[in-house]
Amino acid sequence: MRALLASPLGLLIGISLGALGGGGSILAVPALVYAAGQSPKQATTTSLVLVALTALIGIAPHWRAGRVRFVAGTIFGLAGIGGSLLGSHWNKAADPDVLLLAFSGLMLVAAYAMWRRASKATTPSTSAGSPSDDTPDDTPDDTPGTAPGAGGAAVTARHIDPGTIVKVVVAGTVVGLLTGFFGVGGGFVIVPALVLALGFTMAEAVGTSLLVITINSVVALSTRLQAGSIEWGTVIPFTIASMIGVVIGSRLASTRDSSSLQRWFVGLLVVVAVYTAVRSALALS
Numbered sequence: 001m002r003a004l005l006a007s008p009l010g011l012l013i014g015i016s017l018g019a020l021g022g023g024g025s026i027l028a029v030p031a032l033v034y035a036a037g038q039s040p041k042q043a044t045t046t047s048l049v050l051v052a053l054t055a056l057i058g059i060a061p062h063w064r065a066g067r068v069r070f071v072a073g074t075i076f077g078l079a080g081i082g083g084s085l086l087g088s089h090w091n092k093a094a095d096p097d098v099l100l101l102a103f104s105g106l107m108l109v110a111a112y113a114m115w116r117r118a119s120k121a122t123t124p125s126t127s128a129g130s131p132s133d134d135t136p137d138d139t140p141d142d143t144p145g146t147a148p149g150a151g152g153a154a155v156t157a158r159h160i161d162p163g164t165i166v167k168v169v170v171a172g173t174v175v176g177l178l179t180g181f182f183g184v185g186g187g188f189v190i191v192p193a194l195v196l197a198l199g200f201t202m203a204e205a206v207g208t209s210l211l212v213i214t215i216n217s218v219v220a221l222s223t224r225l226q227a228g229s230i231e232w233g234t235v236i237p238f239t240i241a242s243m244i245g246v247v248i249g250s251r252l253a254s255t256r257d258s259s260s261l262q263r264w265f266v267g268l269l270v271v272v273a274v275y276t277a278v279r280s281a282l283a284l285s
Contacts, residue, residue, distance in 0.1 A: 016245075100279070
């Protein structure tokens, strides 16, 4: 009953995943701990199930809109397997309150990253509008992993650049560590990495990040299933609410400027981070 009453928070998580390509999953663990009553380690496992299912479902509308680059996203996800396995190992050994305190710091980092992204989205010389303004003449190519239009050649060239390969491997490993240890998708790292390393448009990075999140979450979850059962009574209502939210969020990504939603979400992240830090610090003391 407690999980059912807390499940509307899953709607917010799904909206963020669908509209922003990440960020919402970072709210799952505090929501599961403080609203649904799970332990921190149970919450990170439940979060992985929630994030994997929600991200997988969220890929569909982005794919239909031509915003998912499957080859590049799969390579990025595979690069994070080692980090995901290592992060899951660290999770098993971590003190629950230390885990939550570190998680609060991660939320602040995510909030800062999202704030910067929202600020940059309002400063380009192009006119303000929907996210599709960033993709002029963007009839999607049939070649997976290649950005549309003139940007496609630049992205293809970057695929064979050693420096780009190193960036993708490093970023993928960092995302894998975050996913394995904290049970988060790491979209706030994936999206800028895809934009900067592979030259993706923001819309493509958001769509492709859901594929990367799915891969990392499944890998991390595979190591958790051996440690204990999943509380499906908590997972199911949260997942249903998140599925509804991710559909709403994906439509928002097609029709709205996400910068205002990002700023609102940043404020929520900061509040939850401070609350989590205070609670965990008091428990440690």
